[in-house]
Amino acid sequence: MHGWLGVVEILGVLAGLLAISVLTLAGRRRWLDRLGGTFNCSLRLRMTTPGAGWVLGVGRYSEGILEWFRYFSYSLRPRIVFPRRNVRVLETRMPDPVEAVALNADEKVLRIQVHDGRAEAQWELAMSQESLTGLLSWLEAAPPGVRRFE
Numbered sequence: 001m002h003g004w005l006g007v008v009e010i011l012g013v014l015a016g017l018l019a020i021s022v023l024t025l026a027g028r029r030r031w032l033d034r035l036g037g038t039f040n041c042s043l044r045l046r047m048t049t050p051g052a053g054w055v056l057g058v059g060r061y062s063e064g065i066l067e068w069f070r071y072f073s074y075s076l077r078p079r080i081v082f083p084r085r086n087v088r089v090l091e092t093r094m095p096d097p098v099e100a101v102a103l104n105a106d107e108k109v110l111r112i113q114v115h116d117g118r119a120e121a122q123w124e125l126a127m128s129q130e131s132l133t134g135l136l137s138w139l140e141a142a143p144p145g146v147r148r149f150e
Contacts, residue, residue, distance in 0.1 A: 024074060029058070031076070032069060037061045039131040042103055043068050043080065044124040051098030054126065061138050068125075082123075087139060088113045095126065108132050 032038050038060045046053030056071035057079070066087065067078035090111045095103050103109075107126040114121050127135065 025072065028074060028076065029071075032058055032060060035060065035062075039127060039134065040104075041068065041131065042107070042126040044126070047122070047124070051096055051102070054099065054102040059125070059127070059131070059135070061135065066135070066138075080123075082112070082114055084139060086115050088115070089136065089139065090122070092132065099126075104128070110135070 038058050041057055041059030042054050043057050044053045045055050058069045058071060060067045060069070060078075061084075064084050066082040066084065068080045068082070069075070069078050073079070090113055093109050093111070095107065095109050099109070103126045106128050108129060110125045110127070110132060112123050112125065114123060125135075
């Protein structure tokens with residue numbers, strides 16, 4: 001009889017930890033949403049394999065930066081930060097059939113180039129058409145006098 005009580009206690013503790021974990025993720029997402037300027041945005045972390053490397057995330061743009069947070073993470077800090085003055089849009093496209101499996105049905109892919117003074121890197125972001133329009137408007141609406149790389 002005592003063996004069953006131990007199993008029930010362990011299952012109860014595991015269920016409690018799972019509930020705390022899910023509530024923490026939901027609370028983090030709500031906190032990000034309250035800061036404003038957030039949108040669902042997948043980021044391609046690995047560009048080596050065609051169609052692979054997409055990670056679900058949340059994008060947030062504020063005064064001069066675009067921040068990207070992993071969707072399933074407990075970190076309150078962004079994983080990647082793109083300064084607006086260093087971002088150049090290269091192209092927008094529909095996802096390839098291989099990529100479409102990892103992305104939502106209505107998402108488009110935006111390829112950007114980021115120049116940090118020493119090197120240039122290319123990134124791909126996937127988001128809905130509405131989010132894409134908002135992000136492109138935000139990128140183009142840089143304040144006067146802000147130099148962008150050529």
